Amino acid sequence: MGEGVAHESFLRYRRFYWLKVALGIFLLTWLVYLVVDVQPRHNGGSWLGYTLGTLGAALIVWLAMLGIRKRAITRGRWSLKAWTSAHVYLGLALIAIGSFHTGFQFGWNVHTAAYVLMMLVILSGIYGVSVYSVLPQGLSDARSEMTGPQMIDAVNSLDKQIQAAAQPLSDADSEVVLGSLGEDPFGGGVWRRLTGSYPRCGNRRALQVMRGRLTEVSGRQAEAIEQVVGLLERKAAALQRVRGYVQRRAMLEIWLFVHIPLTFVLIVALLAHIISVFFYW
Numbered sequence: 001m002g003e004g005v006a007h008e009s010f011l012r013y014r015r016f017y018w019l020k021v022a023l024g025i026f027l028l029t030w031l032v033y034l035v036v037d038v039q040p041r042h043n044g045g046s047w048l049g050y051t052l053g054t055l056g057a058a059l060i061v062w063l064a065m066l067g068i069r070k071r072a073i074t075r076g077r078w079s080l081k082a083w084t085s086a087h088v089y090l091g092l093a094l095i096a097i098g099s100f101h102t103g104f105q106f107g108w109n110v111h112t113a114a115y116v117l118m119m120l121v122i123l124s125g126i127y128g129v130s131v132y133s134v135l136p137q138g139l140s141d142a143r144s145e146m147t148g149p150q151m152i153d154a155v156n157s158l159d160k161q162i163q164a165a166a167q168p169l170s171d172a173d174s175e176v177v178l179g180s181l182g183e184d185p186f187g188g189g190v191w192r193r194l195t196g197s198y199p200r201c202g203n204r205r206a207l208q209v210m211r212g213r214l215t216e217v218s219g220r221q222a223e224a225i226e227q228v229v230g231l232l233e234r235k236a237a238a239l240q241r242v243r244g245y246v247q248r249r250a251m252l253e254i255w256l257f258v259h260i261p262l263t264f265v266l267i268v269a270l271l272a273h274i275i276s277v278f279f280y281w
Contacts, residue, residue, distance in 0.1 A: 011133065013085035022089035026096040033100045042103030044111065044277075052101035053277075057270055059094060060118070063087050064263055091125050094118060110276055114269040121266050124259040131251050151242045155185050158235040165231055168224040173213060177228055180206035180235075185242040193250035196243050203239060207232040 011019075029052065038046045044053055066087045098118050106112045159181045166177040180202035192198060210229045217225060 008081075009133070010081045010084040011088065011129070013081055018085045018089040021086075022093040025090075025093040029096050029100050038103070041105075042100070043105055044102055046103070049101055049103060052097050056094060056097040056101055056118075057274065059090060059097065060266065060270060063091055063094075064267060088125070088129055091122055095122060110269065110272045114266065114273040117262065117266040117269050121259065121262045124255055124262060128255040128259055131255065151238070151245070152185060154238050155235060155242065158231060158238060162228060162231045162235065165224065165227045168220065169228065170221070173210070173225070176209045177206050177232075180232070183239075185239055185246075190250065190254070193246050194254060196247040198243065201239070203232060203235050207236060 032048065033042065036048050038048060043049055066083060098115055102111070102115055106115070162177060163181060166174045169177060183202055198204075207229065210225055210232060213225050214222060214229065
């Protein structure tokens with residue numbers, strides 16, 4: 001097997017095989033929708049509506065099995081890569097199947113709710129595919145070939161050096177510098193992790209204060225502050241690396257907290273939709 005094939009992404013799997021299948025499904029359902037004459041107009045209760053609805057429901061359940069399938073990685077025709085490729089492109093095909101199933105008739109009911117939930121799941125899936133296609137390289141760059149524990153050790157090592165370098169400083173300056181120590185580089189809520197914004201960063205504050213002090217002192221105090229500033233700058237770079245990594249990890253993971261629960265809600269709404277259809281039918 002060639003190197004190019006070995007590193008083939010799930011989006012390009014077998015030269016976009018599942019993309020072609022999805023496009024074929026879209027074109028077929030669109031053609032049938034245009035050709036078949038349903039009176040008084042297309043709707044989910046027609047024979048075509050039932051056919052597309054059954055196909056869509058089966059496809060939703062099948063695609064939801066990806067989470068189970070991921071626990072059994074195999075090679076060959078139905079490898080994880082093949083399954084994921086099918087999941088992405090057939091999920092997009094659901095837009096056509098579901099829309100043509102409804103006949104574009106919507107209202108304030110469980111049927112429209114199921115359709116809206118389906119679209120939300122698909123949109124969250126598109127976001128997931130986007131971040132998984134773009135961010136892994138960013139994660140690698142952010143780590144700079146360092147593991148999480150190694151990044152923490154680098155920050156802790158700088159903290160020890162800063163603490164030692166701050167000994168000759170005045171009490172006021174030393175208090176500012178020491179206040180920057182011991183921060184959890186992986187700390188912060190979900191919003192901070194996603195935005196990479198840490199407005200109360202003690203290291204940033206200490207660096208600003210110490211840079212300002214350089215213009216006010218001379219002699220040994222200036223030398224001591226210069227040493228501290230250099231260490232604070234190195235720590236700022238280390239924190240930026242850690243927080244960049246955390247931000248990218250959060251962007252990769254946050255969609256799962258939306259996509260997976262939405263999928264379960266969709267299945268519940270789908271069951272309610274099916275039961276209500278057969279009950280009233």
